[in-house]
Amino acid sequence: MAHVTRIENAAWAVLWDQVAGRQVYARDVDLVFCDDSITHIGPGWAGPVDAVIDGRERLLIPGLINLHSHPQSEPASKGIREEHGVPAQFMTGLYERSLAFRLDEAGRRAGAELAYADLLASGVTTLVELSAPLDGWLDLLAQSGLRAVVGPGFQSARWRLENDWELGFAWDPPAGRRGFEVAQRIIEEADAHPSGCLSGIVFPAQIETCEEALFRDAFAFAEASGRPFTTHISQSVVEFREIVRRHGKTPVQFAADLGVLAPRSILGHVASRDIHSATTGDLFEMATVGGARALARDDLGRLAVGAKADLVLVDLAEPAMRPLRDPLKSLIYHAADRAVRDVFVDGRHVLADGQPLGLDRHDAAARLEEAQARMIEKVPELDYAGRTAAEIAPLSLPLASP
Numbered sequence: 439m440a441h442v443t444r445i446e447n448a449a450w451a452v453l454w455d456q457v458a459g460r461q462v463y464a465r466d467v468d469l470v471f472c473d474d475s476i477t478h479i480g481p482g483w484a485g486p487v488d489a490v491i492d493g494r495e496r497l498l499i500p501g502l503i504n505l506h507s508h509p510q511s512e513p514a515s516k517g518i519r520e521e522h523g524v525p526a527q528f529m530t531g532l533y534e535r536s537l538a539f540r541l542d543e544a545g546r547r548a549g550a551e552l553a554y555a556d557l558l559a560s561g562v563t564t565l566v567e568l569s570a571p572l573d574g575w576l577d578l579l580a581q582s583g584l585r586a587v588v589g590p591g592f593q594s595a596r597w598r599l600e601n602d603w604e605l606g607f608a609w610d611p612p613a614g615r616r617g618f619e620v621a622q623r624i625i626e627e628a629d630a631h632p633s634g635c636l637s638g639i640v641f642p643a644q645i646e647t648c649e650e651a652l653f654r655d656a657f658a659f660a661e662a663s664g665r666p667f668t669t670h671i672s673q674s675v676v677e678f679r680e681i682v683r684r685h686g687k688t689p690v691q692f693a694a695d696l697g698v699l700a701p702r703s704i705l706g707h708v709a710s711r712d713i714h715s716a717t718t719g720d721l722f723e724m725a726t727v728g729g730a731r732a733l734a735r736d737d738l739g740r741l742a743v744g745a746k747a748d749l750v751l752v753d754l755a756e757p758a759m760r761p762l763r764d765p766l767k768s769l770i771y772h773a774a775d776r777a778v779r780d781v782f783v784d785g786r787h788v789l790a791d792g793q794p795l796g797l798d799r800h801d802a803a804a805r806l807e808e809a810q811a812r813m814i815e816k817v818p819e820l821d822y823a824g825r826t827a828a829e830i831a832p833l834s835l836p837l838a839s840p
């Protein structure tokens with residue numbers, strides 16, 4: 439039996455205007471979804487209803503689409519990366535940190551659980567998850583309730599540091615090929631996953647760590663199978679200069695000459711200095727239909743009949759949302775996850791009253807804390823200069839002696 443949910447009288451909603459081809463505000467909206475899809479918007483629904491949600495104090499928006507995230511590794515950087523930077527590497531700490539701070543598999547899993555929960559609580563419903571393969575990865579994503587596009591990373595070279603000014607590369611092309619094969623298998627398993635909410639993206643990890651032939655083959659696989667493609671490109675001045683040194687062109691010019699720029703190619707980072715010219719409306723379009731377009735999904739990122747029931751209910755009574763002249767500005771500039779109450783993905787209730795239903799945040803945070811302690815312990819063995827974590831990334835204040 440189909441399950442029908444009706445959201446009644448949403449005080450505000452962001453609806454997709456098909457004629458204008460853009461998102462618009464609407465007031466006092468009724469929206470009905472049946473199983474995984476939106477079936478009706480507006481008054482006059484006469485069919486049966488299994489569940490009713492009172493929308494009088496709610497802003498109803500399409501779920502957000504996050505096109506670039508590293509949920510397994512980044513949560514463990516809390517307290518480490520915020521002010522960490524290497525002057526001779528134009529203040530990026532990426533290389534030094536990722537070589538010296540290595541999280542174990544249990545830590546990556548705990549980080550993923552915590553990040554998935556936090557992303558859902560922020561209104562994200564579709565996540566492009568770019569990570570190294572993890573045991574049980576697809577099942578964990580399905581358990582979270584997110585709609586996920588998995589990108590198992592692979593590369594022909596590993597970064598290497600022997601000093602703080604020169605990034606080296608340890609090339610191992612066969613490892614890159616093996617990684618590509620594993621990635622293809624995981625992507626195919628994602629497509630076939632019984633949750634119906636997983637798919638894959640082809641992700642050679644960085645433009646400077648992949649052989650040209652591997653990069654081209656990865657793009658050809660994405661094109662032939664209709665899948666999206668992404669990589670890190672222009673993510674630091676160090677990388678920019680490395681590509682210019684090797685090829686005499688910028689990373690984006692190099693990617694264009696390799697032939698890997700296409701409508702479904704997502705360039706991660708492409709260091710931008712000016713986001714102030716984007717309005718809230720622009721940002722919201724990018725985080726919804728823009729993301730959907732990059733993933734070639736016209737059924738995501740919009741509230742419209744026929745679209746997937748991926749939607750977010752924001753509490754307009756939350757004081758951080760008020761005064762309520764412009765709900766998206768209140769949400770984005772002020773309230774953020776404090777006001778996100780309920781999230782549905784594929785018609786399934788996955789966040790209720792701000793709490794993820796498929797994940798335990800407290801348990802994940804406790805396991806991540808233990809994993810971070812293990813990671814910190816090993817730093818002197820891994821750092822090129824044998825330093826401790828406290829030397830690389832000191833605490834904000836010195837600890838008083840007892």
Ligand SMILES: [Zn+2]
Nearest residue numbers: 506508670706
């Ligand atoms: Zn990244």
